[in-house]
Amino acid sequence: ASLGGAMIAAAAGRAQEAPPGAALEPVPEDPTRVQGQPVLSENGYGSRSQFESEVRWRYPTATAHTSWSMTPLASGHGIVTPSGLHFERHHAGIPTIDPRAHSLILHGMVEEPLRFTMDDLMRLPAVSRMHFIECSGNTLTEWEEPTLRTVQGTHGLTSTSEWTGVKLSTLLEMAGLRDGAAWILAEGADAAVMTRSVPVGKVMDDAILAYAQNGEALRPEQGYPLRLLLPGFEGNMQIKWLRRLEVSDTPYMTREETSKYTDLMPDGRARQFTFVMDAKSVITFPSGAMRLPRPGYYEITGLAWSGRGKVAKVEVSADGGETWEEAALEGPVLDKCHTRFRLPWVWNGEEAVLQSRVTDETGYVQPTLEELVAVRGTDSVYHLNAIQSWRVAGDGEVTNVHA
Amino acid sequence: ASLGGAMIAAAAGRAQEAPPGAALEPVPEDPTRVQGQPVLSENGYGSRSQFESEVRWRYPTATAHTSWSMTPLASGHGIVTPSGLHFERHHAGIPTIDPRAHSLILHGMVEEPLRFTMDDLMRLPAVSRMHFIECSGNTLTEWEEPTLRTVQGTHGLTSTSEWTGVKLSTLLEMAGLRDGAAWILAEGADAAVMTRSVPVGKVMDDAILAYAQNGEALRPEQGYPLRLLLPGFEGNMQIKWLRRLEVSDTPYMTREETSKYTDLMPDGRARQFTFVMDAKSVITFPSGAMRLPRPGYYEITGLAWSGRGKVAKVEVSADGGETWEEAALEGPVLDKCHTRFRLPWVWNGEEAVLQSRVTDETGYVQPTLEELVAVRGTDSVYHLNAIQSWRVAGDGEVTNVHA
Amino acid sequence: DDAQVPRQAAELPQRLEGTGERAPETVPRSSAEEGAEIDPAAFRFGLGRRASGEEIAAVDIDVMPDGHGAPEGGGTFAEGEELYATHCVACHGADLQGVEGTGGVALIGGRGTLDTDAPVKTVESYWPHASTLFDYTQRAMPFNAPGSLTPDEVYAISAYILGRAGILDKGTEMDAATFAEIEMPNADGFYRATRPDTGPGEAPDAD
């Protein structure tokens, strides 16, 4: 039944291929007159339609092993990101790890150092939580001038999943923290042996050792078989392929918290440990490189999120920030999770500049780029959470602008 | 990079194949010493790990074109069902439909009959909701005696997704209902041209024409490009591959609401239009055909849901219903949606009978099989929502029992 | 000519000039006429359009219990006997008792079994309306070639099955008018139920 990966020769002899993630089936002229594909046609694990082809887009770094790929937010729906489209950031590629050969060592300033197999971890008390993960490098091309053209390019380093795993606090309670314990080094089993230092306070609050994502095992790109989840903190800290946790009184000053993921300020000094992802929102429809076919009704929609808690409000402007209207928030509105907003809009065919602005439950309001640059300058690379502007021209072309 | 579908010859020459839904990559001895797979290694749509192999299981009907396959609930996590593992029920296979060739006709007792392309529908105001869908035939093998051995077999015809689409009430408002309109026929474009009559009240309340599931287009098995969603109603009514809606004053008495999906009672008469899925719960771990390796700590977990609203409480018994303890409900607890429950349990190595019992927000309490059979007899086929019992024997074997 | 080959699969999104990004999906264009009055609050979106009579007729295939929707034409038991032997017998059997392994079930028999421990539900014993037989056969049967029968053929086959079931006189020609007249044996066998059955909130069945 399934011709997965194969090709169908069309009438005139042009070969056709299924998009990534799809299997190719013949398309009957009238589907009511011929039996469809049988139940379990794909051996028990289904795939998407051959008529759907949105894909992650890789930012063109010099090598594909240390690179990132971005979620096609423009074609998203609701708040769950399909696992196959979750953004990626790897510093040494995606390791292929046999879970039976994997273990987690917890040591350092603990009463008793512990070793867990994946089997051990799966037996411990579990939690499931929906959270976004955003790379703090998301939007880094946009500080000085509008650079990328689509919302996938400008904002695609954020995705939301339902994560399941063990609270890291459970493991720390088992091991017993020693006096003075303040930081935990998390280390991956990839070829970058990726490391970050995490404050113990955050870990005891809501850190999760996740082994599942959206109801099944973690995807390899997301750290199979085990990743650290630090809700609301920058993605780089949420170490994938986790193999080791070491407790100490001071941070480790790894390459990823000194050379990288520090924010260079205009005075030449740099902020370090800027963990939290400030509240941010973006309109995903209409968005860059689209073209509105003609004046008429359009539902403006997008995503809002905050590393500090829940989204409280999203406002939308169609005139570049002069006037704002409150958008509807789609429930459930969850802690440190993407929240979808929607606002009906009738486009009259004249130029418009669309913006969204989130307020989170702490009262923090998403800044304009101008406000942000006034504090940070344009060379801090990370944590650009400013209001995004999309210009709709008279002919319907939507472009990325600074407004 | 990806050898999707291909085979790797293992050291001793035994060929190995990736499980369905996975791509096969070489497994390095030490993943920290060799670059992993590059970013975008699967052309932009990722797949699951080659070490994960749970699959849907097809109930062995005579033909695979009218058959069903069941979600492997035992390996699930949280509440989202991976789209590739959502249960299936097709009466004439899965049609392959080009969305550009598909349209929806709304006619009958309306002021103005309307025709929508998929493009039209995608432009209308949208909603996103997380809901379970359960086939009312779920658990049908279990009326008289314990028959299937796993929770996949006994309860696998229920799954949860985040659905996005247009409220059907929006379309009815556009068309204008005529006086006396009471029922709507929904019709699919599959080879069964599947039809069900739906009360207008339900439709105006919360029916959705869904075109997306878990953040991307509907999967073909779930009705691509368009399905009807009737939160809390039996799955069969939630017509897939939807092509037509006709409004009338009386139900249509289709085959699926007379010959099937009616509940034969002991007096020989049958209940018709038993739409709502009563509250139900099941322990997914430990569950049938598992074996507890030895006495010790186990977290009992499972799913609860109600077609009438939210889950209010889940109680768990380890002694066949003599004593009950309240389980923790994992948030968010959503309307007409799977809710995960958890309860720590220390198994002492002696025989135990595990049961779960849900109470929904209307106060309804999941019945015992005895209570249900007292009213329904054992020949009504559909809507078996009784308490499920799993016996844990002294050697750790878990079996399906009536207790 | 490439332009005439319908694609059977989506191509990858185009690469954008300059950045190499993937183009977003094309913004859907409505099938509505241009210049419609738009007022979202009044459910006027300028999206979708009026369905024509032909468009409706092409899909409005249902037949209701009173015969509403039944097509023109007709057929007899005798015609049906031959058609059944051609199109149905392989799966439902010469005696209409079904054929194991095909999924084709028994179509007749089972009267008087519904209140027993082993109820047999067939068109004859269980189905409350004759229209359902016509409607279902027309839309879904024969299983290997659904939608392939003409209205005349479906009338004839229905007459044959109802005849074999002892419900319809073998001499009667079946047509649109027949539906209102036929008395199915189990016509009164159904009632609307109010559930739930058990526990707090219990409600009695409503007849």
Added chain:
Amino acid sequence: DDAQVPRQAAELPQRLEGTGERAPETVPRSSAEEGAEIDPAAFRFGLGRRASGEEIAAVDIDVMPDGHGAPEGGGTFAEGEELYATHCVACHGADLQGVEGTGGVALIGGRGTLDTDAPVKTVESYWPHASTLFDYTQRAMPFNAPGSLTPDEVYAISAYILGRAGILDKGTEMDAATFAEIEMPNADGFYRATRPDTGPGEAPDAD
């Protein structure tokens, strides 16, 4: 011998006798010793076990700013020069300015640029701790063969890079004791920030 071939992929779940269902995944067995005292409320689950000294040593590779964790051994600029030419030059260049197209970035230069419009961040100009160079090289470089260098080699290459950066005297042998002594040019260039910067809830930077 089949039993010795490690599977590189999971097989489909077994079929169960009688029903043909797919077997659920095997219930995980803990690596803990049997008979442990169990008290979930006190976080005693009888799951997992004590990590041995060897198990910890096998993965405890980090080196901290004060040299904590640095391995035994040492290396010189001269040794490092040769090793760099073998293992690093292809991507980071003979002048340590990086090589376009390889992803290998500049390792030296950039002093005095951090407060300009075009800051150049390198080990020399930006990195606050010498330990990070050793730690990172040991864990992640060379990119094409990570983890392949001996401690002596990493010490030598670090001495070479820091020497070329004008940070370490070319005559000094680098070893575990060196980390505490080296003064990185930008050692004082970092501070802990309290955000957010803007809007209600604004908080000033904490130095």
